[in-house]
Structure formats: C-alpha cells, structure tokens
Amino acid sequence: MINVAVLGYGTVGSGVVEVIEKxxxxxxxxxxxxxxxxxxxxLRDFPGDPYEAKVIHDFNQILEDDTVDIxxxxxxxxxxxxxxxxxxxxxxxxxxxxxxxxxxxxxxxLLKLAVEHNCNYLFEASVGGGIPIIRPLNYSLTxxxxxxxxxxxxxxxNYILSKMEKEGAGFDDVLKQxxxxxxxxxxxxxxxxxxDACRKIAILSSLMMGKNVxxxxxxxxxxxxxxxDDFLYAKAAGMTIKLLGMSRAxxxxxxxxxxxxxxxxxxxxxxxxxxxxxxxFVTGNMLGDSMYYGRGAGxxxxxxxxxxxxxxxxxxxxxxxxxxxxxxxxxLADVAETKRxxxxxxxxxxxxAVEKAFPxxxxxxxxxxxxxxxxxxxxxxxxxxxxxxxxxxxxVLSKIRLF
Amino acid sequence: MINVAVLGYGTVGSGVVEVIEKxxxxxxxxxxxxxxxxxxxxLRDFPGDPYEAKVIHDFNQILEDDTVDIxxxxxxxxxxxxxxxxxxxxxxxxxxxxxxxxxxxxxxxLLKLAVEHNCNYLFEASVGGGIPIIRPLNYSLTxxxxxxxxxxxxxxxNYILSKMEKEGAGFDDVLKQxxxxxxxxxxxxxxxxxxDACRKIAILSSLMMGKNVxxxxxxxxxxxxxxxDDFLYAKAAGMTIKLLGMSRAxxxxxxxxxxxxxxxxxxxxxxxxxxxxxxxFVTGNMLGDSMYYGRGAGxxxxxxxxxxxxxxxxxxxxxxxxxxxxxxxxxLADVAETKRxxxxxxxxxxxxAVEKAFPxxxxxxxxxxxxxxxxxxxxxxxxxxxxxxxxxxxxVLSKIRLF
Numbered sequence: 001m002i003n004v005a006v007l008g009y010g011t012v013g014s015g016v017v018e019v020i021e022k023x024x025x026x027x028x029x030x031x032x033x034x035x036x037x038x039x040x041x042x043l044r045d046f047p048g049d050p051y052e053a054k055v056i057h058d059f060n061q062i063l064e065d066d067t068v069d070i071x072x073x074x075x076x077x078x079x080x081x082x083x084x085x086x087x088x089x090x091x092x093x094x095x096x097x098x099x100x101x102x103x104x105x106x107x108x109x110l111l112k113l114a115v116e117h118n119c120n121y122l123f124e125a126s127v128g129g130g131i132p133i134i135r136p137l138n139y140s141l142t143x144x145x146x147x148x149x150x151x152x153x154x155x156x157x158n159y160i161l162s163k164m165e166k167e168g169a170g171f172d173d174v175l176k177q178x179x180x181x182x183x184x185x186x187x188x189x190x191x192x193x194x195x196d197a198c199r200k201i202a203i204l205s206s207l208m209m210g211k212n213v214x215x216x217x218x219x220x221x222x223x224x225x226x227x228x229d230d231f232l233y234a235k236a237a238g239m240t241i242k243l244l245g246m247s248r249a250x251x252x253x254x255x256x257x258x259x260x261x262x263x264x265x266x267x268x269x270x271x272x273x274x275x276x277x278x279x280x281f282v283t284g285n286m287l288g289d290s291m292y293y294g295r296g297a298g299x300x301x302x303x304x305x306x307x308x309x310x311x312x313x314x315x316x317x318x319x320x321x322x323x324x325x326x327x328x329x330x331x332l333a334d335v336a337e338t339k340r341x342x343x344x345x346x347x348x349x350x351x352x353a354v355e356k357a358f359p360x361x362x363x364x365x366x367x368x369x370x371x372x373x374x375x376x377x378x379x380x381x382x383x384x385x386x387x388x389x390x391x392x393x394x395x396v397l398s399k400i401r402l403f
Numbered sequence: 404m405i406n407v408a409v410l411g412y413g414t415v416g417s418g419v420v421e422v423i424e425k426x427x428x429x430x431x432x433x434x435x436x437x438x439x440x441x442x443x444x445x446l447r448d449f450p451g452d453p454y455e456a457k458v459i460h461d462f463n464q465i466l467e468d469d470t471v472d473i474x475x476x477x478x479x480x481x482x483x484x485x486x487x488x489x490x491x492x493x494x495x496x497x498x499x500x501x502x503x504x505x506x507x508x509x510x511x512x513l514l515k516l517a518v519e520h521n522c523n524y525l526f527e528a529s530v531g532g533g534i535p536i537i538r539p540l541n542y543s544l545t546x547x548x549x550x551x552x553x554x555x556x557x558x559x560x561n562y563i564l565s566k567m568e569k570e571g572a573g574f575d576d577v578l579k580q581x582x583x584x585x586x587x588x589x590x591x592x593x594x595x596x597x598x599d600a601c602r603k604i605a606i607l608s609s610l611m612m613g614k615n616v617x618x619x620x621x622x623x624x625x626x627x628x629x630x631x632d633d634f635l636y637a638k639a640a641g642m643t644i645k646l647l648g649m650s651r652a653x654x655x656x657x658x659x660x661x662x663x664x665x666x667x668x669x670x671x672x673x674x675x676x677x678x679x680x681x682x683x684f685v686t687g688n689m690l691g692d693s694m695y696y697g698r699g700a701g702x703x704x705x706x707x708x709x710x711x712x713x714x715x716x717x718x719x720x721x722x723x724x725x726x727x728x729x730x731x732x733x734x735l736a737d738v739a740e741t742k743r744x745x746x747x748x749x750x751x752x753x754x755x756a757v758e759k760a761f762p763x764x765x766x767x768x769x770x771x772x773x774x775x776x777x778x779x780x781x782x783x784x785x786x787x788x789x790x791x792x793x794x795x796x797x798x799v800l801s802k803i804r805l806f
C-alpha cells in the first residue's frame with residue numbers, strides 16, 4: 001500500500017480524492033498496489049465531508065510521516081506550495097502537481113531536487129488539464145527532434161473566442177456571460193491577458209528544448225482587443241481567431257516563443273478546437289505533425305492527470321523517471337524581428353493610405369461593409385509592420401497576426 | 404551501448420535505421436546510452452547501401468548473439484515474424500514491432516512471454532503509425548476507466564473518402580488515382596474492406612478492456628459501396644463520411660466493436676481528420692473526450708514510433724513495463740441488436756413506400772435532385788433496419804450508419 005497526501009482540498013484536490021476512490025480498482029491495478037489517501041491538508045474544516053477525518057491543518061504531520069510516499073500539490077501559488085514541494089522532495093517524497101505557475105517558475109530546480117533524492121516531480125496536469133501531453137513529450141516522442149509546438153492552452157479564452165465567433169457578440173458581453181457561467185474568474189486577467197497560456201507554453205518550450213525557457217521573457221498579448229468585426233473578416237477569409245501559445249526551436253539554444261491571438265485557417269486542425277477544449281500541436285522532424293486534444297481544465301479532467309502522475313510515481317518508487325529540463329537558460333528570439341503576414345482592419349476613409357503603406361496586401365471582402373475594410377498584408381517583420389501602423393495614426397482599427 | 408537488430412529492410416526497416424542515425428544525439432540521450440544497429444536481416448542484398456555491411460540473411464546470427472538486446476520486427480506477416488518474435492522473447496531480447504496483424508493475432512501470448520523472460524514486447528507503431536496512442540493508453544490514462552474508443556485508423560481509406568468528398572469523384576476513380584500515387588496498394592483489399600482498421604481497433608479494444616478482443620469476430624464493413632451521391636447528401640446534412648473503427652465497453656466482459664463507414668457530424672473533431680491522417684478519439688469516465696491525431700502511416704512516422712519503443716526498452720532493460728492485455732477473451736456484442744439512426748438514399752419513385760416503412764425519418768434536401776432522395780431514419784436496431792430494407796427490394800440505393 002502506498003500512502004498519498006493531498007495538499008489543498010479545493011476543486012482539483014477534491015477531484016483527486018474522487019478519482020482515486022471512484023476508479024479505485026483501475027488505479028490500484030495500474031499502480032500494482034493499493035493507493036490510500038492518508039491526509040488532506042487544508043486550512044478549512046469540512047464537516048460532513050466523507051473524508052472529513054483525513055483533513056489536517058499542519059503540513060509537518062505529512063512531512064514527518066515516513067509512510068507517506070506521494071504528495072499531490074494542488075494548492076496553487078508559488079509561496080507555500082514552493083516550500084512544501086521542496087521539503088517533500090528533500091525527504092524523498094514524490095510530488096505530483098497541477099500548479100503551472102510553480103512548474104514554470106521553479107521546474108528545473110525542483111526536478112533536480114527530485115533526482116537528487118530518488119523521487120519524482122511530475123506535472124502532467126499543469127498543461128492541457130487532462131490531455132496527456134507532458135508524458136507523450138517525455139516518453140513517446142523520444143525518437144523525435146521536436147521543432148515546434150503550438151497550442152490552444154487556455155480554456156477560458158477559447159470559450160470566449162468561440163462564443164464571439166458563433167454569436168457575433170463583443171468581447172465584454174461574452175466575458176460577462178462567461179463569468180456568470182463560471183467559465184471565467186471574477187478577476188479574469190491571468191486568462192484574458194494570456195499569462196496562463198504563457199506559463200504553459202514556457203513549460204512545453206522547456207521540454208522541447210531540454211533547457212529552461214523563462215516564462216517572464218515570453219512575448220505575451222491577450223485577447224481583449226479582439227472585436228466581433230474582426231471575426232466577420234476572419235470568417236470571410238476562411239479563418240477564425242484563436243489565442244495561440246507557440247514555440248519554435250531556431251537552434252539548440254534559441255527559441256521563438258510567444259502568446260498572442262492569431263488568425264488561423266479553417267483548414268488547420270487547431271481551428272476546430274472550440275469552447276473550453278484545449279489542444280497541443282507538435283511538429284517533429286520524423287513524425288511531422290501530431291495533435292493532442294481534450295479538456296484543458298475542470299475538476300475531474302485535471303484530477304485524472306494528477307492521479308496518472310501518482311500512478312507513475314507508484315510504479316517508479318525509489319527511482320526518478322527521466323525528464324530533460326536543465327536549469328541552463330535558452331535565448332528567446334526577438335519577436336520584432338520575426339516575419340509574418342498580418343490581418344488589419346482599417347477605416348474605409350483611409351483605404352488609400354493603407355494600401356500605399358502595405359503594398360501587396362490582399363483585401364478581404366465582407367459584403368455590405370462600408371465603414372471599414374480588411375486586408376491581409378504581405379509578409380513583413382513585426383517591427384516594420386508596427387512602424388508602418390504607427391505612421392498611419394488612427395487609420396488602423398485592428399491588427400492581428402496570421403498563423 | 405545497446406545493440407539493436409532490425410528484421411526486414413523494407414520501408415519501415417530502412418526508416419528505423421534512418422531515425423536512429425539522424426536523431427542519434429536525441430535518441431541516445433533519451434535512451435541514457437548509445438544505440439547501435441548491429442544487424443539488418445533481409446533476404447536481399449543491398450549493394451551500395453550505406454548499411455550494406457550490416458545486412459545479414461541468417462536470423463540465427465541475431466538470435467545467438469548475446470550482445471543484441473533489442474530487435475525491431477518490421478517484416479510483417481504472421482509466419483516467420485511470429486516464430487522470430489517468440490524466439491527473441493524466449494532469449495530475453497525485447498521486440499518492438501509495427502506488425503499489427505501479428506499483435507492483433509498473438510498479442511497477449513507474446514506479452515506474457517515477454518514478462519516471463521523479463522523483457523518487453525512493444526507495439527506503438529502498430530496503431531496510428533507515428534501517433535502516440537498505445538503508450539498514452541498504458542502510461543497516461545491510468546486514472547481513467549476508458550469507456551469508448553473511436554478511430555480513423557486507416558490512411559488509405561481516409562485519403563480516398565477525403566478525395567471523393569472534395570472532388571465529387573466516384574470510388575473507383577479515386578482508388579485508381581490513389582494506387583497511381585502510391586497511397587493505395589495494387590491489391591487494396593486489406594485497406595478498402597476494413598481489415599487493416601479491424602486489426603487496429605482489436606488492439607485498442609483489447610487495451611481498453613485489459614482482455615483479448617478477437618479481431619476475427621469484429622463486424623467489419625469496407626467503403627467500396629460509398630458513392631459520390633452519398634457525399635452530396637452527407638454534406639447537405641452537415642456531415643461527412645468516414646471509415647470508423649469503434650469500440651465501447653458494455654460491461655467488464657462485453658464489448659461492442661465494429662468497423663464501418665459512418666456519417667459523422669461536421670461538429671465532431673474526427674470529421675476534420677482528412678487525407679492520410681489518422682486520429683483516435685478516447686472517452687474516459689473522468690477526463691471525458693480526448694483525441695490523438697497525426698500521420699497514421701508512412702516510412703518515417705512509423706519508424707519514429709518503433710524507435711520510441713526501442714528507447715523505452717533501453718530505459719527498462721531487464722524489466723517488463725506494464726501492459727494489461729490478458730489472454731482471457733471478452734464477448735463481442737451482437738451488432739444486429741445495437742440501436743442507431745441510418746442514412747438511406749432511395750429511388751425517388753419509391754419515396755412513399757420508404758417513408759411508410761421508416762416513420763419518423765427526416766428528409767435531407769439536396770437542391771435539384773430528382774432521381775433520388777435522402778433520409779435519416781429514427782433510431783432503430785440494425786436488425787429491424789436491414790429487415791425493412793430487404794422488404795423494400797431495390798428501392799434503397801445506399802445505407803450508411805450514423806455516428
């Protein structure tokens with residue numbers, strides 16, 4: 001029997017207990033032994049909860065209990081969660097987490113600590129919720145040189161963009177709806193400004209490079225400026241708009257990584273990932289393209305991923321499974337120097353000036369539109385594009401990158 | 404250093420050697436040691452080939468060489484491949500294969516043999532080519548009770564159906580084109596009659612159940628009867644036509660498994676899997692739906708999957724990794740008793756009789772069609788549906804299941 005402790009009895013924490021209990025037969029079989037939730041750490045009490053008796057308030061009780069081998073850190077944040085994780089690993093207790101903020105910030109350090117103490121720090125649930133993506137990158141695509149990873153990594157923004165497209169509604173209205181339905185938090189900044197997606201693409205990029213990609217250096221733009229009118233033009237061009245986290249290995253020590261809304265062709269598999277679903281699109285040098293799709297958030301999908309890590313720890317007791325993510329930092333390429341086409345929506349009155357500034361642009365025709373006009377520019381560096389836009393003053397109403 | 408032998412220097416075999424050489428740095432790093440291709444077994448000689456010196460003709464040379472730890476069986480068939488695999492496993496040499504026919508036929512027996520000799524029988528490449536799906540089922544979805552698996556599992560038929568849809572062309576014309584382009588074999592039966600997909604869904608179903616699903620008992624229908632006219636109606640109904648391998652766990656010992664063309668909604672993620680791409684759609688009781696998408700065939704994608712198995716063997720030298728696939732047979736549910744809606748295309752002259760036979764059907768309107776008419780029937784058992792069709796004589800031109 002292996003004893004497990006759960007740190008944090010919130011949404012994911014209660015899901016972890018539920019998955020271990022509901023799928024007990026399967027989980028125990030795959031672990032090759034019985035898993036037992038011995039402690040649940042939370043500041044609150046849970047009178048009447050079926051696991052009330054397991055709830056404790058003192059972390060040291062877990063730390064000092066040598067019969068606890070695996071700890072699920074599902075409390076979030078980078079304060080106590082960081083300290084608790086370090087202490088567990090130092091005692092040789094494996095830690096499984098859904099805490100992408102902590103993984104993005106201290107991943108390689110914690111992985112190293114786990115190796116030093118013959119245990120594991122696993123984080124399948126930190127990216128893509130229940131979608132298996134960390135383990136496929138570590139265990140399955142081992143014969144591949146991964147060249148690029150592009151993902152729809154945040155359920156809230158994907159839900160908002162999908163709704164805007166379907167209903168022709170504006171950003172503010174849909175955000176409000178999403179908050180009312182529980183699909184967006186009352187403080188939605190981490191989602192809509194792209195910070196959540198940024199942490200996830202930092203983790204994926206680090207695994208792709210085998211070295212550390214600093215999430216704080218990744219260019220990040222949210223979706224707050226996207227309008228219903230932009231979707232009209234996207235649709236007319238056979239495209240849609242998605243918030244993408246993308247990463248491309250330029251050489252062994254340089255990566256181009258960014259988070260931003262993109263116009264993406266309706267022919268691309270990522271374009272059909274709607275609502276709260278997430279997907280990660282991976283390009284390898286032998287396999288070519290592959291994609292991993294599923295529920296990127298939610299209590300049970302996320303908990304299922306945490307428990308799959310617990311099973312992995314149970315199978316590898318006393319042994320660190322391989323994960324290549326060194327502390328060495330890779331260089332992030334300057335986004336301003338990258339080349340691409342852009343979608344621009346401009347005041348109809350300024351069409352001539354815009355067409356002069358962006359020779360070789362293709363007009364997108366939306367029937368009946370009189371006040372604005374849409375174009376897809378020729379390929380240009382970001383720097384040149386934004387310089388030109390600045391020169392056009394208020395003529396440019398929207399600018400969105402093309403994937 | 405670990406010595407590897409490759410059995411069969413055909414398309415996949417030469418790909419395996421290429422992947423190990425081209426991605427040497429990555430593959431050796433992930434294996435935690437150097438992989439060396441020591442022998443290539445083939446009946447032919449390959450004068451001028453860079454690996455000419457490694458080509459041998461006598462399997463016993465591999466079997467008797469105690470320095471060979473891992474063998475890639477990429478020769479195909481169930482004769483010599485079966486004997487060679489058994490002999491290797493009996494000597495404690497791990498075997499990695501792309502041979503779905505052999506895995507479907509003798510999987511549990513060979514897995515047992517591997518466990519008995521502390522080595523591994525791995526078959527990631529047998530389903531979905533380069534798409535990681537076997538390992539995610541075994542290692543990632545370990546906290547899930549898998550309820551259903553549905554896949555587009557054959558690249559040739561998916562290419563043909565995608566072409567028929569795009570070009571409005573007939574089956575025979577597209578098959579001929581596909582043969583000319585190398586996307587279909589000169590004898591295409593295994594693909595177009597669904598036998599290849601059948602073996603793959605048998606393997607996936609067995610892993611879902613943890614027990615053996617006999618591929619020969621799986622109801623299998625190919626795509627030869629699908630017409631360009633059927634696609635017209637499918638499109639008008641917001642659907643497309645795909646050859647699906649599907650499997651649903653009814654209870655611990657009963658599975659409903661079948662291979663057949665289905666009408667599938669354009670809203671379903673599987674509907675956008677086009678051309679030679681494959682995808683496997685998995686429904687778990689906690690995670691809900693997830694999908695794994697990529698190149699289902701081809702030299703390098705398939706070889707990449709074989710080499711990922713080699714890496715897994717290298718990491719687990721002397722230890723069998725877990726795979727739950729017992730020899731115990733599960734019962735296959737009678738497809739005739741399952742309930743679903745059907746698409747039917749009928750002679751326009753017989754509309755009245757058909758509408759009488761299938762009350763509650765919905766007509767699909769294709770503008771300008773006069774000679775035929777399309778319907779989606781109410782939900783019925785397959786048995787009842789086919790009985791009624793038989794009673795209608797030649798009135799029914801096409802019948803395709805609805806997913």
